[in-house]
Amino acid sequence: MTSDGLKNVVLTESEMSYLDGDTGDLVYRGYDITELAERARFEELFHLFWEGDFPSQEQFDQTCSVLAENRPISDEIKQLAKKLAENQMHPMAALRTLVSALPAFDPDAGSSPLNMEANYRKAERIAAKLITLIAAFDRYRKGHEAVDPDPELSHAGNFLYMLSGEKPSPGAEEIFNSCLVLHADHGFNASTFAARVTASTLSDIHSAITSAIGTLKGLIHGGANSEVMRMLLEIDQQQIDPIDYVKQKLAAGEVIMGFGHAVYNTIDPRSPYLRKMCQKLGEEQGETKWYRYSTKIEDYMEEAKGIRCNVDFYSASVYYLLGISIDLYTTIFAASRVVGWIGHIMEQYAERTLIRPRARYVGPMNLKYCPLSQRQ
């Protein structure tokens, strides 16, 4: 007699994104993501989600210059990233900690969460710095120095550049840009919902983003794409047929990561584009086995089990082909979704409703306290 995780409870109204689980549509403020994945720059989504529509050229240039200005991180934050890296912290735990630490060095940290102008300035800084934090942490744990952002590069380009220290090819930059576009918002997923719960008490934006990152870290939320790649690597190492591998796992009662979705009963609209990117990148690099394994598994799961793959399935091998460390995949999700999180946090601030459901108490009642010394 409980609500099954609020699965069918409509909490509130939102103008951020529309999901249709039956038709497989995902729409950002009126725009179908299939078109956006091919044509939009990730930087355009800031204005789309935060201001309500796509920017003019002038507004777009403004976003790009604000991001360029705010991407660098202070030496103190670098030192913290280095310390966490030296202790082999989980990348998502490190990102959660680093974002939480940012307000110690933010000029607007003392402002009220009701000051919307200050909120947007803080939001811009968080979104800009997120990729720098991730890349610095990854460089440090590999024994390298951090690479400073390049103001001439796009957000997608900067991320790849700060990770590797080399300017990415236009093709890699374009594909990674599409990945960021495809992950930017998705209704009331659990991390977005956590951000809204935190913001609903009129807590600050750093708290809300920290909650979202910690929630996205979960095995059944953002953690899935890393697991998909580990599966593909296992298949490769064992030189086993991917279908046999999947059959064995299913027979053992295990879950195949990257399949099924809480909302979509049909195809996840983000996966066909990622599938195409996986093929394209593989062909460019002469390394098509990940695409081959993946399509075999996808076809089998659909035919034998009737389960379609989700956004995590092909993003795994796309990130792998882009040379990104496997345990960093969930941080990429965060680097994109932060734009959606912030849009939702702003909606929540405007709504001013505390989110607080009830529990039905089913424990004992009317017990009598017995002093410790008299207990058995």
Next chain:
Amino acid sequence: MTSDGLKNVVLTESEMSYLDGDTGDLVYRGYDITELAERARFEELFHLFWEGDFPSQEQFDQTCSVLAENRPISDEIKQLAKKLAENQMHPMAALRTLVSALPAFDPDAGSSPLNMEANYRKAERIAAKLITLIAAFDRYRKGHEAVDPDPELSHAGNFLYMLSGEKPSPGAEEIFNSCLVLHADHGFNASTFAARVTASTLSDIHSAITSAIGTLKGLIHGGANSEVMRMLLEIDQQQIDPIDYVKQKLAAGEVIMGFGHAVYNTIDPRSPYLRKMCQKLGEEQGETKWYRYSTKIEDYMEEAKGIRCNVDFYSASVYYLLGISIDLYTTIFAASRVVGWIGHIMEQYAERTLIRPRARYVGPMNLKYCPLSQRQ
């Protein structure tokens, strides 16, 4: 046509605590808190909330020794606390960051959130260290060195000792113990709910507690008790009659902090005991004005407005009389509530249901993407 913040939605069942908003009852696993506030040691609540009932003497001794062993924090965490203190970070933001950083130095950090034994070890460390983190941060920002915990002192006693550097009087320790007992759990309040949302994705316990701290930080959740004290100080500085002060605020459309509650339609069962403690401490210290101001405001609000005070109202002046800095009050709330948060997180792990409500999309549809260069 929305759910009003899930106010009347029953999310799930829980055996942690029972709240009756109409009778004003609060029950921890079957035990009325009125009795517990007077008689229970805070350390007993660990076993009550995590294991289901009060501990035997042996189990209690075990909890005390685990807490004593785990209260100390590493030099690296001290350095981080000092750095955040030097940058004048908000105490709740610092606590959120420090708890988030703990797994970098936790031997169980790499364990799965499904490993319940490791979860309990991590939980014990977090709960033990929370008061040490708060006290160290407070000492550093005041230009002092941190005080190491004393294994001979209780949890309440240690907190007061590490803040001031002096052993507390038995009376102060007892009163502070009661404060910790009274704040330990409260159904699905927003911070507890945030912790459960984070845990519902099978994220780790540090993530869930970090979400809870960030959510508790909100102005309309844990932030209220500091605001109550600022009001009392303003009344004192202006030498104005407390009732006139309240009348002026209400006439200006302002809210009087420490009054009203999302659940209780009658008295908050935690406030009468805190009222008594405020009186007792005031008389002991020969400083009764805070009690006098408070009771005047309480009586007026009840008679004129029909609104009763909540747990935050008298805890404000109790903490003030105990010599605790005003902006530290919400961290005390966290130091107590962490025991409840952890119990709820363990319930959530056992339940294995993703918490994910829906939103009704009310934005535009069927918009056509226009390339940036062609936009007006």
